[in-house]
Amino acid sequence: MKKLLLSILFFIGGLFVVDRLGGMVMQWINVNTHDVLGPKFKYIHDEIHEDVVMLGASRCHHHYVSSIISDSLGMSVYNCGLQGSENIYSHYVTLNLILERHTPKVVCLELMPSDFDVNEDSFAKLCYFAPYFGYSERADSVFQLGGLYWKYKISHLYRYNAKATSNIAGLIVSRQKGDDHGYIPAKESSISVGEIVEAPDITDIDEQKIHYLHLFAKLCRENGIRLVFTVSPKYIAVGPSFYDVLRNVAHEENVPFLDYHTSGLFQDRPDLFRDDKHLVDKGARLYSSVFAHDLKKALRVGERNN
Amino acid sequence: MLFNSIAFLLFFPIVCVLYFCIPANHTRLRNLMLLIASYYFYMNWEPAYALLLLTSTIVTYLAALGIDRYDDVKKKKACLVSSIVLNLAILFLFKYYNFLGSNIETLLQACGADISVPEFGLLLPVGISFYTFQALGYSIDVYRGTTKVEHDFATYALFVSFFPQLVAGPIERSNNLLPQFKTKHTLDYDTVMSGARLMVWGFFMKLVMADRCGLFVDIIFNNVEHHNGGSFLVASLLFPFQIYGDFAGYSLIAIGVARILGFRLMDNFNRPYFACSVGEFWHRWHISLSPWFTDYVYIPLGGNRVSRVRNYFNLFTTFAVSGIWHGANWTFVFWGMIHGALLCVEKALGIGKKKFTGFSKFVHWLLTFIMVCFAWILFRANNLSDAITIITGIFTNMGMPASEYATYMSVAMALSVLLFKEMKDEFGWNIHISESRYWLVRHLYLIIMTAYILLFGVLDGGQFIYFQF
Structure with missing residues (x-):
C-alpha cells in the first residue's frame, strides 16, 4: 500500500512538473511559430495599435484586404x-484580449449564422484561444x-492541445504568405x-449568443469604439x-449593419x-473596395448623427 | 460513460476505493458493488436501455438454469432455443429491423409496389451486440456442458454487465470470467501498475492515434464528392490505424481497468498489421470475436469436417455473418464477404499453413496489408455508392491530397511511437521502457505518456467506433 501511494504521489508530482515545464516550452513555440494563427494572436495580444480592426472568423481573415480599406x-x-x-464567444474573447492593451476607434465585426443559431459545439473552437487563458478576466x-x-486552470500543456502540432510545424514552415496587415488570401481550389443553393431561414435562435452580441456592443460603447456589423458575400x-x-x-x-x-x-x-463561403484573392480585393466605400459612408452618417 | 471522459476519471477511482474497502473475503458484497457500478456506468448513456441489458441477463440466466435442471434433451434444447430467439429478437429489433425494412421497401418499389415499411425510431443501444453475444455464449456453453451453470443471479448479472468490457468487449467466455468473480482479489502493487500501463497505452492509441487520424478520415469519408483520389488514398491508409487505435485502445483500457480491480480479461489484439495472411490477421484482430464465430457459427455449420466446397461455403458464410454483426449496412456485409472470400482463396492455395521467411514474408505481409486496407474502405464508407466512388477515385482521379499538414504531422508522430512499440514487441527487441526493471524509468514512462496525451490527444470525449456495434 505504501509503495502504491508513493507511486501515485510521484506520478502526480512528476506530471505537475512536466506539465508546467511543457507549458513553458509550448508558450515559447506559440510566440515564435509562423503558423496561420500564432503570429496573429501574438500581434493581437502584444502589438496591435491600429485605428480600425476587423473581427471575425475565416471569412473575415480572407475577405478584408487591410491596405485597400486603410487607403480608402x-x-x-x-x-x-x-x-x-x-x-460571438470567440469574437468577445478576441475583443477583450485587444482591449487589454489597446482601444481601437472602429471595430467591424463580420458575422455568420453561427453567431446566432443553436449549435451543440458552440464552445468547441474556443480551444484555439486557450494559450491566452488568464490574460483577461472577461475573456476567462x-x-x-x-x-x-478548470481544464485550462489545471493543465498548462492542455492549453496548447488544439494548436500544438501546427505551432510546432510553424517553426519550420511559414504559413504567412501574402500577409497584408492580417489579411491572407484564401488558397485557390481546383474544384x-x-x-x-438556397439556405432556409434559421429559426432556432440561441438567446445566449444574442446576449453576447449585446455584451459585445456594450463593451464597444463603454470603450468609445464605433462598432459596425458586416456580412460579406457568400455563394x-x-x-x-x-x-x-x-x-x-x-x-x-x-450599430450600422x-x-x-x-x-x-x-x-x-x-x-x-x-x-x-470564401472569396478568392481577386474577389476579396473587389469586395474590400466596395466595403471600404460603404464603411466610410456609414462612419460619416454616424458622425453626423452624433 | 466513456473511458475518455472526466466522468470516468472520477468514477473509476471511486469504484476502486469502494471495491478494495470491502474485505476480500466478502466476494458477494464486492460483486454487488461492481454490479451497481456497472449498471450506473451503462445507464449514463440512456437509462432505459439498462432494461434491455437486464432482460438479456434474466433470459439467459433462466435458460441456463432450465438447461441444467432438465435431463430431457428436448427440454434442454427448448430452453436454449428460447434464449437464442429472445436475445436475437431484441438484437434484430434494435439493430436490423430498419435495415431490413428499408431493403424490403426498395425491393417492393423496384417491383412497382409503392409500399412503405414503418420505421422503428429508437436509437441503437450501446454495446448491444457485445453483451448479447457474451450472454448467448454462456447459454450455449451451459447447453454443451463446457461451463457450469451459475446459480447466483448477482454474479451472473455482473458477468454480463461487468463495466470494463460491457460495451465493446473483449467478449469474455464464461469459463474465464465467471470463476474470477468467486476468487478473492487483493490490492496488488504489480497488478495495479501493470493495469495502469495498459490504460495509458490504450489512451494513447485512442486519443492520440485514432482520434487524430479520425479528424482527417472523417472529413474525407463524409464528403466524398469534394475530394480527389489522393485524399481517398491517404484516408484509406489512415483509417486502418484509426480503427486499430480506437478498438485496440478501448480493449487495452478495459483490460487495464479490470486488471487494477484484480481481473484478467482476455487479450483482444496482437499486432494485427504484422500478419502475413488474412487468416493470421483474424488470429490477431478482435481475438475474442473470432473464437465466438468459430464455436457458435462456423462449427455448427459443419466447420472443416465437410467437403471442400461446403467448407468454403461455411467459411464465407461465417464472415458474412460477422460482417452483419458489425452493423446494419451492406458495406459491413461486403466487408465480411471480402474477408470470407480472401480466406477461401488462402485455404485453396494453402497459404494459411505456410510459414514465411525473408523476402517472401515481406511480400505476403505487404499483400495482406493492402487487402485488409482495401476491405476497410467498405467498412468505413457511409454506403456502397461512397465506397465505389472512393475505390474508383483512387485509381482514376489521383491528385494532391487535402493539405491537412498539422494532422499529417500528428499522425506521423503517433505512428512512429506505435510502430516502435509494435516492432519491439513483434521482434522481441530487448528494450524495456514501460516494463523496465528501474522504478524511475517505469514511472517516467507513465508521466511522459500522460503529458503526451494531454498535449496531442483529442480530449473532447469522442465516441469509440465499436460502440455502434
Missing part, C-alpha cells in the same frame, strides 16, 4: 479575422461558460463552386429575412469564390 478610410487597419473564431468568463475553465442564396435577428440587434444597439450576403453581391460571379 485614411486610417490604419488590421484584419484580426481568425480561422476557427467561429462565433467565456471559458468558464464553455466548461473549459469550382457548383450551382448556387449561397438566402431570403431577405435571413439576418433579421442580427438586424434587430444592430437596430437596438444603434452592412449586409452583402442578402443583397446577393457577386452571386453572378462564381469565379470570385473559392467555395460557397
